Amino acid sequence: MANENKKMVDAITPMDEDFAKWYTDIVKKAELSDYSSVKGCMIIRPYGYAIWENIQKILDGMFKALGHENVYMPMFIPESLLQKEKDHVEGFAPEVAWVTHGGSEKLEERLCVRPTSETLFCDHYANVVQSYRDLPKLYNQWCSVVRWEKTTRPFLRSREFLWQEGHTLHETPEEAIAETEQMLNVYAEFCEKYLAIPVVKGRKTDSEKFAGAEATYTIEALMHDGKALQSGTSHYFGDGFAKAFGIQFLGRDNQLHYPHQTSWGVSTRLIGGIIMTHGDDNGLMLPPAVAPVQVVIIPVAQHKEGVLEKAREIFEELKKDFRVKLDDSENTAGWKFAEYEMRGVPLRLEIGPKDIENGQCVLVTRHNRVKSFAKLDNLKEEIAKKLDEVRDGLYERALKNRENRTWAARDLEEMKKISAENNGFIKAMWCGNPECEDKLKEAAGVSSRCMPFEQENISDKCVCCGKPAKSMVLWGKAY
Amino acid sequence: MANENKKMVDAITPMDEDFAKWYTDIVKKAELSDYSSVKGCMIIRPYGYAIWENIQKILDGMFKALGHENVYMPMFIPESLLQKEKDHVEGFAPEVAWVTHGGSEKLEERLCVRPTSETLFCDHYANVVQSYRDLPKLYNQWCSVVRWEKTTRPFLRSREFLWQEGHTLHETPEEAIAETEQMLNVYAEFCEKYLAIPVVKGRKTDSEKFAGAEATYTIEALMHDGKALQSGTSHYFGDGFAKAFGIQFLGRDNQLHYPHQTSWGVSTRLIGGIIMTHGDDNGLMLPPAVAPVQVVIIPVAQHKEGVLEKAREIFEELKKDFRVKLDDSENTAGWKFAEYEMRGVPLRLEIGPKDIENGQCVLVTRHNRVKSFAKLDNLKEEIAKKLDEVRDGLYERALKNRENRTWAARDLEEMKKISAENNGFIKAMWCGNPECEDKLKEAAGVSSRCMPFEQENISDKCVCCGKPAKSMVLWGKAY
Numbered sequence: 001m002a003n004e005n006k007k008m009v010d011a012i013t014p015m016d017e018d019f020a021k022w023y024t025d026i027v028k029k030a031e032l033s034d035y036s037s038v039k040g041c042m043i044i045r046p047y048g049y050a051i052w053e054n055i056q057k058i059l060d061g062m063f064k065a066l067g068h069e070n071v072y073m074p075m076f077i078p079e080s081l082l083q084k085e086k087d088h089v090e091g092f093a094p095e096v097a098w099v100t101h102g103g104s105e106k107l108e109e110r111l112c113v114r115p116t117s118e119t120l121f122c123d124h125y126a127n128v129v130q131s132y133r134d135l136p137k138l139y140n141q142w143c144s145v146v147r148w149e150k151t152t153r154p155f156l157r158s159r160e161f162l163w164q165e166g167h168t169l170h171e172t173p174e175e176a177i178a179e180t181e182q183m184l185n186v187y188a189e190f191c192e193k194y195l196a197i198p199v200v201k202g203r204k205t206d207s208e209k210f211a212g213a214e215a216t217y218t219i220e221a222l223m224h225d226g227k228a229l230q231s232g233t234s235h236y237f238g239d240g241f242a243k244a245f246g247i248q249f250l251g252r253d254n255q256l257h258y259p260h261q262t263s264w265g266v267s268t269r270l271i272g273g274i275i276m277t278h279g280d281d282n283g284l285m286l287p288p289a290v291a292p293v294q295v296v297i298i299p300v301a302q303h304k305e306g307v308l309e310k311a312r313e314i315f316e317e318l319k320k321d322f323r324v325k326l327d328d329s330e331n332t333a334g335w336k337f338a339e340y341e342m343r344g345v346p347l348r349l350e351i352g353p354k355d356i357e358n359g360q361c362v363l364v365t366r367h368n369r370v371k372s373f374a375k376l377d378n379l380k381e382e383i384a385k386k387l388d389e390v391r392d393g394l395y396e397r398a399l400k401n402r403e404n405r406t407w408a409a410r411d412l413e414e415m416k417k418i419s420a421e422n423n424g425f426i427k428a429m430w431c432g433n434p435e436c437e438d439k440l441k442e443a444a445g446v447s448s449r450c451m452p453f454e455q456e457n458i459s460d461k462c463v464c465c466g467k468p469a470k471s472m473v474l475w476g477k478a479y
Numbered sequence: 480m481a482n483e484n485k486k487m488v489d490a491i492t493p494m495d496e497d498f499a500k501w502y503t504d505i506v507k508k509a510e511l512s513d514y515s516s517v518k519g520c521m522i523i524r525p526y527g528y529a530i531w532e533n534i535q536k537i538l539d540g541m542f543k544a545l546g547h548e549n550v551y552m553p554m555f556i557p558e559s560l561l562q563k564e565k566d567h568v569e570g571f572a573p574e575v576a577w578v579t580h581g582g583s584e585k586l587e588e589r590l591c592v593r594p595t596s597e598t599l600f601c602d603h604y605a606n607v608v609q610s611y612r613d614l615p616k617l618y619n620q621w622c623s624v625v626r627w628e629k630t631t632r633p634f635l636r637s638r639e640f641l642w643q644e645g646h647t648l649h650e651t652p653e654e655a656i657a658e659t660e661q662m663l664n665v666y667a668e669f670c671e672k673y674l675a676i677p678v679v680k681g682r683k684t685d686s687e688k689f690a691g692a693e694a695t696y697t698i699e700a701l702m703h704d705g706k707a708l709q710s711g712t713s714h715y716f717g718d719g720f721a722k723a724f725g726i727q728f729l730g731r732d733n734q735l736h737y738p739h740q741t742s743w744g745v746s747t748r749l750i751g752g753i754i755m756t757h758g759d760d761n762g763l764m765l766p767p768a769v770a771p772v773q774v775v776i777i778p779v780a781q782h783k784e785g786v787l788e789k790a791r792e793i794f795e796e797l798k799k800d801f802r803v804k805l806d807d808s809e810n811t812a813g814w815k816f817a818e819y820e821m822r823g824v825p826l827r828l829e830i831g832p833k834d835i836e837n838g839q840c841v842l843v844t845r846h847n848r849v850k851s852f853a854k855l856d857n858l859k860e861e862i863a864k865k866l867d868e869v870r871d872g873l874y875e876r877a878l879k880n881r882e883n884r885t886w887a888a889r890d891l892e893e894m895k896k897i898s899a900e901n902n903g904f905i906k907a908m909w910c911g912n913p914e915c916e917d918k919l920k921e922a923a924g925v926s927s928r929c930m931p932f933e934q935e936n937i938s939d940k941c942v943c944c945g946k947p948a949k950s951m952v953l954w955g956k957a958y
Binding site: 037042074078081094096120123160162 | 513515516517520521522523524525528529531532548549550551552553554555556557560572573574575576577578579580581582583590592599602603606607618622623625627638639641
C-alpha cells in the first residue's frame with residue numbers, strides 16, 4: 001500500500017533547472033488541477049478547488065462588508081450587445097467563443113460566451129436605474145468566463161477560468177473613482193494579509209489598460225523566478241458605457257445624467273500566484289488563510305499503545321478551530337512528512353509515545369522547517385501563533401525576493417543590461433509615449449507593469465527617448 | 480419619495496384569476512429576477528440570488544458532512560465526448576448550444592455548452608481512478624448549465640440555469656444505489672426542513688428517467704395550483720458510463736472491474752418551487768432558513784422621541800443572530816407593511832412609543848398575519864420561536880393543500896373525470912407498459928410523476944388497460 005500510494009516527491013523538477021516544468025509538476029502532483037479533453041480548459045480538482053473556496057469566502061465577506069450584493073447574469077452575450085461599446089468589442093471580439101446553434105437550429109444572432117460582463121450589466125442597469133435614489137448600484141458576480149487564448153497554462157492562462165467581477169454604478173465621477181481605488185485596496189489587503197503575497201499598487205499605461213476603461217488600476221506581484229504576475233485589476237469607466245447603453249438617471253437637480261461606472265476582478269490566477277510566490281523544490285507552500293488543510297497530525301510509532309488515541313483526541317479538539325487532517329494511514333512517517341510538505345500544509349504536528357509522556361507534541365512550520373515543542377494543554381493558542389508565523393514568514397521571504405530583484409535603470413543600455421542578466425522589476429522613468437513602451441519591449445524584452453502610486457524620481461528623463469519624464473514606471477517580464 | 484418608491488402591491492394579479500401571471504408578477508415585483516437581452520436566459524437579481532446563496536450554503540454543508548468534495552469541470556464538452564454514451568447523447572444532443580468558433584477561427588470539433596457533466600466527470604475519472612483504494616469518488620460541482628428550451632419561465636425553465644451536480648463512483652452496485660438513495664433523502668430533508676415544502680419520494684418510470692440512467696429517483700412537490708414540480712433527482716447509472724468511458728479499477732481480488740456510478744442535482748428551480756408553494760395574493764412567503772431578510776424592523780411613529788434609537792438598538796442586537804433589516808425610511812408604516820409582506824419576509828417587528836413604554840414590541844408572522852407581543856428582554860428566544868412557527872405553518876399549509884388535492888383513480892373514466900375537474904396528484908395503479916403512460920397523457924392529460932417509495936394498493940388492475948398492476952404511480956400535470 002505504501003508503495004502504491006507513494007508520490008515520487010523527488011520527481012519534482014528543481015525550480016532552478018526549469019521553473020515552468022517545476023510549476024506544472026507541482027500542479028499535477030499536489031492534485032490541484034488536471035488537463036481535460038477540452039483543449040485549453042482545466043479541471044480544478046478538490047485540493048485546488050478548496051483553495052478557491054477559501055479565497056471566495058474571504059473576498060465575498062470583504063465585498064459584502066462594503067455593501068456589495070451578488071447577482072447572476074447570463075453567460076451569453078448577443079453579438080449586437082457586445083458591439084455597443086467600440087473599444088470594448090475591439091478588445092474582446094478576437095478572443096471569444098461563439099455559439100451559433102441551439103440544438104439543430106442555427107441562431108438568428110450569434111452569441112458569445114462572456115469574456116467579461118460589462119455589456120450585460122449595462123443592459124440590465126439601463127432597465128433598473130431611473131433616479132439618483134437607485135444609485136449607487138454595487139453588484140458582484142462569481143462565475144466562469146471564456147477567452148480563446150492560444151497558449152494556456154493551468155491557473156495562469158486558460159480558455160475558461162473562474163473569477164469574480166464587480167460592476168458598480170455611481171452618481172458622480174468622484175464616487176466611482178473612490179470605488180475603483182477602494183476595491184484595488186481590498187485586493188491588495190487580501191493578497192498581502194491572507195495570501196502573504198506582497199503587491200505593488202499602480203495604474204496601467206494606456207496601452208495596457210482594459211478595453212473601454214478610462215483608467216485601469218492593478219496590483220502586480222513578483223514571482224519566485226522574477227517574472228511579474230498581474231494579480232487583480234480595478235477599472236474606472238467614466239460614463240462611456242453609460243452613454244453607449246443609454247443608462248440615465250434623474251439627478252438631484254431634476255435633470256437627466258449619465259452615471260459613472262467601475263468594474264474589478266480577480267480570478268483563479270491567484271492560485272498560480274500562490275504557487276509561484278511561495279513554493280520550493282519540495283512542493284507547495286500554502287498561506288494558512290486559504291490552505292485546505294492548515295495542520296496535519298502525524299502519529300509517530302502509531303502502533304505503540306495510546307499514540308493513535310491521543311492523535312485522535314488532538315484531532316477532535318483542533319478541528320473546532322482549524323482545518324485539520326489526521327493521517328493515520330499505514331504509510332511511513334517519513335513518507336507522510338514528504339507528502340504534506342509537497343502539498344504545502346503550513347503546519348505539521350507530530351505526536352509519539354515520548355511526546356505523550358511529556359505532555360507535548362512537535363510542531364514543524366512548512367516554510368522554514370523549524371521544529372518546536374508545544375504543551376498539549378495550550379495547543380490552540382500555540383497553533384494559532386505558529387500559523388501566523390507561517391503567514392509572516394512567507395510574506396517576508398516573498399518581500400525579500402522582490403527587493404532582491406528590483407533594480408533602477410537610468411537609460412536604455414542600463415535597462416537592457418539588467419534585463420538580460422535578471423528577471424525582476426525595473427524602475428525607470430517614462431515620457432508617456434506608447435512608442436517608447438513598444439521600443440522597450442523589443443529592445444529590452446520588458447513591458448510596463450504599472451505606474452506605481454508610490455512614485456520615485458529615478459531621473460528626469462525617459463529611459464527610452466531621453467525626453468522629459470512624466471512618471472516612473474515599473475517594468476518587467478510578465479506571465 | 481414615498482410616492483416614487485411606491486410598489487403597486489395591489490397590481491399583483493390574483494392567483495385564482497391567472498396563476499401564471501401571478502407568478503411572473505411576483506418574480507418581477509419582488510425583484511427576484513429580470514428578463515435579459517439573451518432570449519430564454521434570466522438575470523438573477525440580488526434578492527433572488529441571496530435566496531440561492533442560502534440554499535447553496537445549507538446544501539453544501541450537508542454534502543460535505545457526507546464526505547463530498549467540490550471540483551470544477553470545463554463548461555464545454557467536445558462533440559465526440561458527448562457521443563460516447565448512446566442514450567445520453569440521444570437525450571441531450573437535441574437541446575444543447577454549440578460553440579463552433581473561437582475568435583475568428585472555426586473549431587476543428589464543435590463543443591457543446593454542458594447541459595450536464597456526466598461525460599466530463601467520466602473522462603476525468605478514467606484518468607484518476609486505478610485501484611479500489613481510489614474509490615469511492617464523491618464529487619460535486621456548483622455551476623451553470625445550458626439546455627436550449629423552446630418555452631421558458633424564470634427559475635422554472637430557462638436556457639441557462641444554476642445548479643449543483645453530484646457525480647460519484649463506487650466499488651459495488653450496492654454502494655452506488657445506497658448513495659443514490661442517500662442523496663435523494665438529503666434533498667427531501669432539505670426541502671421539507673428548510674424550504675417547508677413537503678415532497679413525495681419515488682422512482683421515475685423508464686420513459687421519464689434520465690438519459691443514460693438505470694434508475695432515476697425523484698422528489699415531487701405539489702404547487703399551490705395543484706401542478707407538480709420535479710424538485711430534485713438522483714440517478715443510478717450502473718456501470719454503463721464506466722464501460723463507455725473505459726473507467727476500470729483493480730479490485731480487492733486483483734482483477735479489473737468497472738465502477739458503479741451516480742449523479743444527483745437540484746437547481747434554481749427550487750426558487751420557483753418556493754414561490755409557487757408558499758406565495759399568496761399579497762406576494763412571496765419565504766421560508767426563514769433561506770429568506771434574505773428573516774426579520775424586518777419597522778419603527779412606528781418614528782419621529783417620536785426615542786423610537787428610532789430603540790429600533791436601532793434592537794437591530795444591532797438581533798443582527799448577531801438573524802438576517803435583519805431595519806427600514807427607517809420615510810415611507811409610511813402602512814407602505815412598509817405591504818412592501819415586506821410582498822417580499823415574503825417571515826417576521827415583522829413593529830416598535831412604537833407605547834411599546835417602548837411597556838418594554839415590548841409587536842411581532843407579526845407573514846404566513847398567518849397573527850400579531851403578538853414580545854418582551855424586549857427576551858427577544859432572541861421569542862424570534863427564534865416565531866421563525867420556527869413560520870416554517871411549521873408554511874409546511875402544514877402546503878401539506879394540507881397537497882392532501883386536499885390528492886385523489887385515487889381506479890379506472891380510466893374516473894381518472895379523466897378527476898383530471899378534468901382538478902389539478903393535483905392522482906394515485907392509480909399501472910401495469911408497467913409505457914403505452915399506457917402515453918395513453919393517459921393523451922386521454923387524461925397527466926404524466927407519471929413517480930412510483931412512490933410508499934406504495935398503496937388502490938386496486939389490482941392497471942388504471943389504463945385493466946391488466947394486472949405492477950405498482951402504484953403518482954400522476955399529475957407537471958411544470
